Amino acid sequence: MSAEIREVLVVGAGLMGSGIAQVAAQGGFQVTLVDTGEEVLARGLARIEDSLTRLVRSGRLGEVAAADARARIGTTTDLVEAARGADLVIEAIVEDLDAKQALFAKLGDSCRPDVVLATNTSQFQISRIAEPCERPERVIGVHFSNPPPLMTLVEVILGDHTSEAALEVTREFLAACDREIVLCRKDVPGFISNRLSTALCMEAARLVDEGIATPEDVDKVARLMYGHKMGPIATLDLAGLDTALRVSTALSEHYGGDRFTPPPILAQLVEQSRYGNKSGAGFYENGSSQLAV
Numbered sequence: 001m002s003a004e005i006r007e008v009l010v011v012g013a014g015l016m017g018s019g020i021a022q023v024a025a026q027g028g029f030q031v032t033l034v035d036t037g038e039e040v041l042a043r044g045l046a047r048i049e050d051s052l053t054r055l056v057r058s059g060r061l062g063e064v065a066a067a068d069a070r071a072r073i074g075t076t077t078d079l080v081e082a083a084r085g086a087d088l089v090i091e092a093i094v095e096d097l098d099a100k101q102a103l104f105a106k107l108g109d110s111c112r113p114d115v116v117l118a119t120n121t122s123q124f125q126i127s128r129i130a131e132p133c134e135r136p137e138r139v140i141g142v143h144f145s146n147p148p149p150l151m152t153l154v155e156v157i158l159g160d161h162t163s164e165a166a167l168e169v170t171r172e173f174l175a176a177c178d179r180e181i182v183l184c185r186k187d188v189p190g191f192i193s194n195r196l197s198t199a200l201c202m203e204a205a206r207l208v209d210e211g212i213a214t215p216e217d218v219d220k221v222a223r224l225m226y227g228h229k230m231g232p233i234a235t236l237d238l239a240g241l242d243t244a245l246r247v248s249t250a251l252s253e254h255y256g257g258d259r260f261t262p263p264p265i266l267a268q269l270v271e272q273s274r275y276g277n278k279s280g281a282g283f284y285e286n287g288s289s290q291l292a293v
């Protein structure tokens with residue numbers, strides 16, 4: 001397994017892929033960001049630009065470092081060509097197992113055999129995603145927190161076949177990016193973070209769905225009673241309600257019982273294209289909820 005990483009390929013230029021590309025570029029790596037069309041890539045670059053500007057404005061990043069990071073990021077829609085030159089791949093496409101497996105089949109064929117293939121999945125078992133790869137030992141979970149440029153924690157997940165060498169390369173890369181690691185030692189759906197977070201967020205959504213409390217009051221309890229930085233309803237809007245619905249549905253199907261089951265309000269909001277912050281409205285709109293409870 002090559003520990004010499006220069007070129008990082010990030011697949012998916014959405015909320016997470018753009019943030020991960022930015023983190024890798026700030027860590028000194030050359031980054032290629034791939035998505036399915038030029039428009040999505042442009043939106044991803046705009047998100048990176050906005051984030052770098054905010055980091056500079058708040059004094060957390062120097063202007064030269066921001067310009068250097070910006071210059072290290074290229075974009076393309078040609079996955080196969082980009083995969084040929086990659087030393088490390090991080091996948092951040094939609095949370096859909098078929099889509100991820102199709103992508104990993106292509107990556108397995110196109111990348112050098114020593115290249116680590118990491119997935120930013122929120123909850124799928126790493127071994128399932130690695131199924132179409134001839135060498136599943138090089139597949140590993142690297143679950144960044146949203147928003148990646150501000151959140152230093154990355155959860156690393158070992159698949160059933162992940163090699164020590166792949167873990168070592170991943171550790172070195174994340175250390176160069178100044179990230180803190182927690183290790184999920186068993187390949188279970190939802191890992192550590194989303195078994196915790198989905199149970200909390202779905203219970204919070206249920207309180208709103210049942211008309212027991214407003215989103216503001218649910219979030220206030222989490223912030224002022226339990227000291228959370230952000231309430232669970234605001235966290236759902238931050239993560240994206242479409243993604244949260246996919247994650248909670250998959251976890252609920254896997255584990256059974258009620259703890260991860262999404263209440264109807266989540267699907268209703270997604271149906272109305274209220275995806276959260278990324279679409280301008282979710283549970284909240286302009287900082288306050290518009291839901292009749």
Ligand SMILES: C[C@H](O)CC(=O)SCCNC(=O)CCNC(=O)[C@H](O)C(C)(C)COP(=O)(O)OP(=O)(O)OC[C@H]1O[C@@H](n2cnc3c(N)ncnc32)[C@H](O)[C@@H]1OP(=O)(O)O
Binds near residue numbers: 051146193230235238
């Ligand atoms: C579903 C998945 O699988 C798992 C997940 O990732 S779930 C989501 C997990 N993430 C969380 O739970 C996030 C919890 N929230 C937080 O830690 C914090 O609220 C936060 C870091 C997001 C924002 O910090 P906070 O102080 O609360 O808010 P806010 O005042 O808006 O922002 C602080 C500063 O960060 C800046 N900022 C916000 N987002 C930014 C970004 N993406 N890039 C750069 N700067 C950013 C703001 O501009 C602001 O700058 P200023 O101090 O100069 O005004």
Ligand SMILES: NC(=O)c1ccc[n+]([C@@H]2O[C@H](COP(=O)([O-])OP(=O)(O)OC[C@H]3O[C@@H](n4cnc5c(N)ncnc54)[C@H](O)[C@@H]3O)[C@@H](O)[C@H]2O)c1
Binds near residue numbers: 016034093145146
């Ligand atoms: N949103 C979060 O808070 C969060 C946090 C951690 C992990 N995740 C996980 O990260 C992944 C991405 O989530 P997101 O929130 O960035 O989603 P998103 O919807 O913002 O972005 C997904 C991107 O992937 C692109 N895409 C889809 N199929 C593709 C393909 N075959 N090839 C290239 N690009 C493709 C889409 O065009 C889109 O730009 C998901 O697996 C999600 O569960 C999300």
